[in-house]
Amino acid sequence: MTRILVTGALGQIGTELAAELSARYGKSSVVISDVRKPDEVDGKLKFVSLDVTDSENIAKVLVENEITDIFHMAAILSASGEKNPALAYRVNSDGTFNILEEARKAGINRVMIPSTIGVFGPETPRINTPDITVLRPTTMYGITKVNAELLALYYRDKFDLDVRGLRFPGIISYLTPPSAGTTDYAVDIFYHAVQEKDYKCYLKKDTPLPMMYMPDALNALIQLFEAKRENLRHCLEYNVSAYSFTPEEIYGKIREVYPDFRITYEPDFRQNIAETWPASLDTHFAKEDWNFTPQYDLKRTVDDMIMNLKRILIHQ
Ligand SMILES: NC(=O)c1ccc[n+]([C@@H]2O[C@H](COP(=O)([O-])OP(=O)(O)OC[C@H]3O[C@@H](n4cnc5c(N)ncnc54)[C@H](O)[C@@H]3O)[C@@H](O)[C@H]2O)c1
Incomplete structure (x- = not known):
């Protein structure tokens, strides 16, 4: 049975993603988590408290909830990242490393990691930006997301972990x-x-x-999750936009x-x-x-x- 852990599940995308995943695979197939507590617990989905900088707790949550797949949505975004670069580094870089490493150890099937147009920088072609191009961002958000893209590739190639992702606009x-x-x-x-x-x-x-509009963003992520692995030539370097x-x-x-x-x-x-x-x-x-x-x-x-x-x- 598929059992999906969503990190950062109280955020803009995580909230709607968790609802969509539970509509698709059933409520008991989705466990939501965040470093924050939900304002109200509606009892629809199981919530666990999880800070992605805490690798011991990630390991515990994966085992205790018999997790098979992860949607890693926890992050510090661009404007917050510029206000607190150290936090952005810890959550986006260390947090993503922890998720990949614990997923590898736990034998997780698929790890989904959204990336961002923030990986591009001033030296990247700005019009019709290619999927594979110069990645020299000038924000801490962008730097940590390039790091996440490269880590994902490393875990895929070195450990055969099925890591998938896309760059949201x-x-x-x-x-x-x-x-x-x-x-x-x-x-x-x-x-x-x-x-x-x-x-x-x-x-x-x-x-x-x-x-792009949220329903398309959710479709993009879930279609990628469901795609046949052999059809995916790339890891996180998929631009999407409407x-x-x-x-x-x-x-x-x-x-x-x-x-x-x-x-x-x-x-x-x-x-x-x-x-x-x-x-x-x-x-x-x-x-x-x-x-x-x-x-x-x-x-x-x-x-x-x-x-x-x-x-x-x-x-x-
Ligand atoms: N929203 C966008 O426009 C957009 C665009 C491009 C990429 N993305 C990417 O999509 C993903 C989700 O973005 P979002 O818009 O939902 O972000 P968001 O900021 O709305 O939500 C992120 C969630 O992560 C949680 N979080 C922060 N630190 C944490 C920690 N240490 N441990 C666990 N949870 C923690 C926050 O509490 C929050 O609920 C991110 O990877 C982001 O980079 C989003």
């Missing part, structure tokens, strides 16, 4: 707010529009970044629904990070190896975000 979603990444504005802007508040954007209006836009472009789309919505621009340190990241991604490895195609274009994303946020924020 900014993820747009309405259920769990993003923590502190550079692409968070693309979620915040919707909350402001629906609540009819003005929005102050921390990026310049003409800064393009690749993005579209790219600038703050001004997404603002324009939202204004089609909320014509009175106002935005101002006050770039902060996240502008410097965004300028080192790709404007668009070449995603052909994911298409070729596991046939990934996103279902949500920008219009469908905007319509769905507004409909759901109205339901949650206004009609509740």
Whole structure:
């Protein structure tokens, strides 16, 4: 029987991923964990407290819960990582090493590790960034994620551990707010529009970044998890993305629904990070190896975000 441990399961992606995995494989097949405690325990899924920097506890949790597969979602994201680089290093680099090492020792079947466009840097081609290219990031987040990509390759090649992953762009979603990444504005802007508040954007209006909607992000991850191993020529170096836009472009789309919505621009340190990241991604490895195609274009994303946020924020 498949029994999946999700680390960082209370985060933006982990929360929805755990729900999707339990819908797919059954509630008893998913164990959620995080360094934080859940606000409310709804009893739907088993929760265990797990700090990924604690390798002894990882080993214990894997054995006690008869875990067969891991989705390793615990991380410190780009903006938090710049505020606390030492913590980002411990969680993202040491934590990922601990997960891989304990997974190897416990004979885990598959370890899923999301990577990020944060692995790219100023020397990477910014337009249609290839899957395999220069990885010289300038943020601690990016450095630790390159480290995670290389560790994953090492564990796959040296120990035959089945490690899989992909590079997410900014993820747009309405259920769990993003923590502190550079692409968070693309979620915040919707909350402001629906609540009819003005929005102050921390990026310049003409800064393009690749993005995708949460249902596509979950599909990408789960399809990769279910793909035949022999079809996967790569490890974590799979770019995925649905579209790219600038703050001004997404603002324009939202204004089609909320014509009175106002935005101002006050770039902060996240502008410097965004300028080192790709404007668009070449995603052909994911298409070729596991046939990934996103279902949500920008219009469908905007319509769905507004409909759901109205339901949650206004009609509740
Ligand atoms: N959200 C995005 O836009 C995005 C984009 C690219 C890549 N990713 C990647 O996807 C993964 C999940 O991201 P997310 O957006 O859900 O992040 P998030 O910050 O929303 O959630 C991360 C979770 O990890 C937990 N955590 C932090 N330190 C921990 C520790 N020591 N032990 C255990 N748990 C710990 C946090 O409490 C949090 O619940 C990360 O690997 C991230 O790099 C996310």
